[in-house]
Amino acid sequence: MSSQPAPQPQPIDKSAPAKLQRGPTKTRTEPQAKREGPTLDQVREHPRVKAFIRAANEQLGVVGYTEHGERHARTTADSARFILKSLGHDARRCELGAIAAYLHDIGNVITRDRHAQTGAIIAAEILRELRYTEDEVAGIMGAVGNHEGEEGGQPVSAVSAAVILADKSDVHRSRVRNPRTTSFDIHDRVNYAATAVNIRVDRREKLITLELTIDTAVSPLMEYFEIFLSRMVLCRRSAEYLHCSFALVINNTRLL
Numbered sequence: 390m391s392s393q394p395a396p397q398p399q400p401i402d403k404s405a406p407a408k409l410q411r412g413p414t415k416t417r418t419e420p421q422a423k424r425e426g427p428t429l430d431q432v433r434e435h436p437r438v439k440a441f442i443r444a445a446n447e448q449l450g451v452v453g454y455t456e457h458g459e460r461h462a463r464t465t466a467d468s469a470r471f472i473l474k475s476l477g478h479d480a481r482r483c484e485l486g487a488i489a490a491y492l493h494d495i496g497n498v499i500t501r502d503r504h505a506q507t508g509a510i511i512a513a514e515i516l517r518e519l520r521y522t523e524d525e526v527a528g529i530m531g532a533v534g535n536h537e538g539e540e541g542g543q544p545v546s547a548v549s550a551a552v553i554l555a556d557k558s559d560v561h562r563s564r565v566r567n568p569r570t571t572s573f574d575i576h577d578r579v580n581y582a583a584t585a586v587n588i589r590v591d592r593r594e595k596l597i598t599l600e601l602t603i604d605t606a607v608s609p610l611m612e613y614f615e616i617f618l619s620r621m622v623l624c625r626r627s628a629e630y631l632h633c634s635f636a637l638v639i640n641n642t643r644l645l
C-alpha cells in the first residue's frame with residue numbers, strides 16, 4: 390500500500406544560519422492562520438470539547454490508563470504545530486495540525502476501543518458547528534482517525550503524520566496516575582521512568598529526533614521497546630511521510 394507524499398512546504402532558505410529547533414514548546418496561533426478560519430482557541434473553549442475530554446480522561450483513569458486529559462491534548466497540539474512549523478508548512482496547516490492533535494483522543498469518551506474512529510466523528514460535528522470548511526473537517530477527521538497504529542492508523546497527510554509523532558512522543562512520569570509504585574504495570578513503569586522528553590526537528594538534515602531520558606532503575610530499556618516498538622515504527626513512517634528520517638535517542642545514545 391503506497392501513501393501519497395506529503396505536500397511540500399516552502400523551499401528552505403539555504404543562506405539563513407542553520408537552526409536546530411527544539412520542542413515541545415509553547416506554540417502560538419499565527420495571525421495568518423486566524424485570517425483563514427477558526428483556530429484552536431475556539432475548539433478548546435467549546436463546552437463539548439471541555440466536557441468530553443474531561444470525561445474521557447476520568448473514564449480512562451477508571452480502567453487504569455495514564456493521563457489523557459487537557460494536559461495531553463495541549464502538549465500534543467503544541468508538538469504537532471511545532472513539527473509542522475519547523476518543517477516550513479504554512480500557518481493554516483500548522484493550526485490544523487494543532488487542532489487535530491488537541492482532539493485526537495476525544496473518542497475515549499465513548500470507549501477506548503476504536504477511539505480514533507469515534508473521535509473523528511465527534512470532532513467533525515464540533516468543527517462543523519464552528520464553521521470549519523468541509524475540506525478542513527475532512528483533513529482533521531483523517532488525522533484523528535489514523536492516530537492509533539493498533540487500530541490500523543497510518544500517516545495519511547502531513548497533519549496526520551505530525552499528530553502521530555506528537556502523540557507518541559508524550560511519554561512522561563507526569564502522566565502516571567497510579568499513586569502506588571508497587572502496583573505499577575509496565576505502562577506505568579515506562580512512563581514513570583521517563584524524566585525528560587524532547588522532540589528535535591532539523592529541517593536541513595531532514596531529521597526528526599525523539600530524545601528521552603529514562604531512569605533505568607525504574608524501568609529497564611527493554612521494557613520501553615516491549616511496549617513502544619510498534620509506536621516507534623509508526624513514528625518512523627510518519628517522519629518519512631514528512632520527507633524526514635526518524636531517530637530515537639535514549640539517555641544520549643542513538644538507538645534507532
Ligand SMILES: [Fe+2]
Pocket residue numbers: 493494504536537
Ligand atoms: Fe489515542
Ligand SMILES: [Fe+2]
Pocket residue numbers: 461493494556
Ligand atoms: Fe494520545
